[in-house]
Amino acid sequence: MENNVSELVERLGSDEDAVRKMAVFKLQSSIGDPSFADVFIAEDGLTRLRYLALHATGNTLAYSLASFARLLEVDKGWECVDQELVERVVELIVTHPLVNILRGAMSILVSIVSHPSSVGRLSQNGVFGFRALKPAIAIYPQFLEMLVNRLSSADHALCANALQLINSLMRDSITNDSELEWPKFIQKLQDLGVIKAVYTLMQGTALQDHAHPLIEFQSLTKILLRKWRDIPLDLHKAEHRRALKGVHLASIQDKGSEAGSDVRRSRKHSSEKWRRLGFESESPVVQFEDMGFLGMMDLADFVRNHQDEFQKMLLEQSTKPARQRCPIARASLSVTSILYDHFEVDKCETEDSKTYLILESRSNLDRLFKPLILHWTRLHVAGLQTFFRLWKSTSAELEDCDKIVELVRILIESVVGGSPRTKDVQDVEEDLAEFEYSRLRNLQMELLELTYEDAWSQHLRQVREELQHEALQFVKEQRIRRLLQGAWFPNDAPKTDGKLAKPKWRFAQLSHNRRFLHFGDFESTGIDCPELDVLPGKIDLSIVSSVVSNVSASPDSSSSATVKSAPHQRVSSTKITIHGCAPSAGALNDTQKGNGHSRSASRATQKEAVLLTLRPESTSVASEWLDGLLMLLNQQPITAETSKLIKLISNYGLKIRLLNVRFDDAVFAGEAPAVPSREGLTDDYYYDIFGGA
Structure with a gap:
């Protein structure tokens, strides 16, 4: 060498x-x-x-x-x-x-x-x-x-x-x-x-x-x-003093008031010099303990680059009672804290490097890189403007500040955290500005469920199963009660000499003991429903073997009933067919002679036949009758409408239970919220489960 x-x-x-x-x-x-x-x-x-x-x-x-x-x-x-x-x-x-x-x-x-x-x-x-x-x-x-x-x-x-x-x-x-x-x-x-x-x-x-x-x-x-x-905010440092003073000067509506003969008056500290800007006290430095000079920079940047918006906000808030004023400075520091947590700023850089080594592929690199962190200031402004918008739209008061902060946190996690690597920061700003409050509340409830599920997954599964069973029983009773009320159905119209005969109507109703289905055909529908004793037809539900229908089923349903989908057919073509075991002539003679054969014993000599056909006029009636008949036969409901109703009721039940369960300190840090007083309230209230509060 x-x-x-x-x-x-x-x-x-x-x-x-x-x-x-x-x-x-x-x-x-x-x-x-x-x-x-x-x-x-x-x-x-x-x-x-x-x-x-x-x-x-x-x-x-x-x-x-x-x-x-x-x-x-x-x-x-x-x-x-x-x-x-x-x-x-x-x-x-x-x-x-x-x-x-x-x-x-x-x-x-x-x-x-x-x-x-x-x-x-x-x-x-x-x-x-x-x-x-x-x-x-x-x-x-x-x-x-x-x-x-x-x-x-x-x-x-x-x-x-x-x-x-x-x-x-x-x-x-x-x-x-x-x-x-x-x-x-x-x-x-x-x-x-x-x-x-x-x-x-x-x-x-x-x-x-x-x-x-x-x-x-x-x-x-x-x-x-x-x-x-x-870096702690230190008013002994000239740069820190200038930044804080800049925030105060930007809040003055009439800059001329600090000139000429008004200089002395303008220099006097008002009793609300800092509180009116959204600080909790007249010692603003204390509020920067968590976010340090970073929080000061973010607030100063917003005030400097959006001075008109800042002054307009202050002017609007000055006309309101103190408890209804939006705490601008507190909101700014909260958004800084939210972004700091979201981007995991405290995460050690060596962890990022290790993650890179693990995720060194094109698809996973998209998850590793967070370009939006480079536009920290723009995201802070967008988050702060979102805070202002939510404060106004919810008519919040000072005691609600933490709730608004939590909503902003959820929104940033959803919009910023859910943005792909290639999404431009301007589009993210627009998404934050246009996100509807109702969507945000729904998202908050979903996250609440996930939080509980993480903390109490086993217990929550048990609660879900209980509520699912309760909802199923509730809907079953509602469907069967519709059968007990009875309903009119268009009857099949047989042809006579090549022409359609006058349409007939069929009325069907479940007996009060829920064992028989009565029915009869009529030339027209009457004002009152016919009594059971005038209905000539009668089906013993114990001999019903299956219910066949062309009503659309729910995607996740499972039933022994045959279900066909006919989305392009008219409602009038919807058909429910009830099949059963019709006794043979020999079996009927044996029964009439008193040979003692029970109904179950004679089924070997019976064959399945159509017992009744119903043609519901609407999908709602079809869902009620099809699933009602199935549940009478101890089968699972199969239509999408019934499944949706069961899910709706069980979800509402879960949310009501979640909202009534109190977190302990092991689940959420900080003090537990105070239980609201019921003083002055009565029991005269109701909740419409289908229409909302």
Whole structure:
């Protein structure tokens, strides 16, 4: 190996560019081996490689930069990293158009910025990380702008390298810069459009090519949010004082009141200076304990960018009693907290990386990336506007604030959490603004059921089964009572001399003891229903073997009855046919002679026949009679209408029970709500199960 390395190093110093180019081209594939790198450095190859990186051009330069980057990746060659090399690489990134040169240059800077501690010449001054680049960036101030512009490059590898370098700069700045410096650097990147560029990449089709730097940027975004949240609001800091004062000044309707002779008066603290903005007391700092400076930033951004809406809201609220005023500041902090929880900002970034390794496939990457977190401010504004809308539409009062917060939480979880990776933030904003309150309440009830199911799944299943049985018995009784009332049915119209005879009507009614079905045919329907004793037909239900119908059945029904679907037929063609075991003549004679054969014993000599045909005029009557007859025979109901009614009743029963069960502290954190008083109430109330409250 040593002979080969010596020969390679010698060729790196050749006077002919073609020889140097071929040598450094071969070096790319070998220098990543630490043992090879050690021999290469021992043969003084590092000095020649550094020289090529500083002075070569074209492909020779590209191969040299790539080789040097791979050497740094195996933690070798740091003794040759100095300000001259850094300045050269920064210059190339700013001025050079060739993609293969830019890739290597960016990889070198990523290693320098990410290196925890530097050796060699840089370490003499204790300069490493982002600080190593600052002198060169001062010479080439357009460096960051060019770097952000590379994020829109059509070359995926270059784009990934640029984002990787931005990530390294951000991470080092957050970790090592002072509290005053790192926010300025982050703000500068945002002003250059890094959020928009990364958001586009996250929504793009080349997700796998950029996956690693994108997941790191997403994790860094969480680190930033967490860092801002962990900074307590401190009015001794000028920036914090300015932010809070800006909120107050934006709330003043007449800015002229702070000028001229009114300056002294305007400076006096009103007894409701902060409470009228939605703070719980005149010490607003206390309310930022949970969300820290992040909560202050979100509130200040809303007030600054939506000042007209802010002032209009304050003016509207000022005309209402104190208990009915929407607490704007409290609402803003609540939305910040909701977003913080939704995006799992406290989740460790290493967990994101592990998740990526597990989910490294195109379909699962869609679940891993959350582009909407990059538009935190816009989501906060949309969530806050949703809070205002719900407050107005529900006529809420201060004691209802927590309920509105919970509704906003559910809405954000549903809309933001349910949005696919490629959905644009503007569409999400529109969905939040247009989500109907009634849908939100239904969603809340579904989540309530799921919450109980998680906590008490076994007990809840038992309750569901009980309610299902109770609902079935309730509907069975309702259907049978319809049979007890009786109903008119159009009768079959036989042909007479090729013409239809006058239509006849058939009346059928269940006997009071529920054992016989009486029926009779009439020329017309009377005002009053006929009495049972005038109905000549009579069927003993104990001999009924089956009920056949063409009424549409519920998709999940199961019954021994034959059911045919006829969706295109008219209602008048709906038919219910009752089959039974008609006794044979021999069996009838034996019975009449008193041979003592019971009905069950004689069924062997009986054959099934049509006992009665009914033609219901509507689907409701058809459902009532078909399922009523089936349930009389101890069979399950089969029509969609009956199944829907059973489900409706059991669901209402479950919701009523859920709303009457009190959570304990083990299920929900915090104090249990107070039980409302019934003082002044009477028992004069009712609930319409079909029409709502």
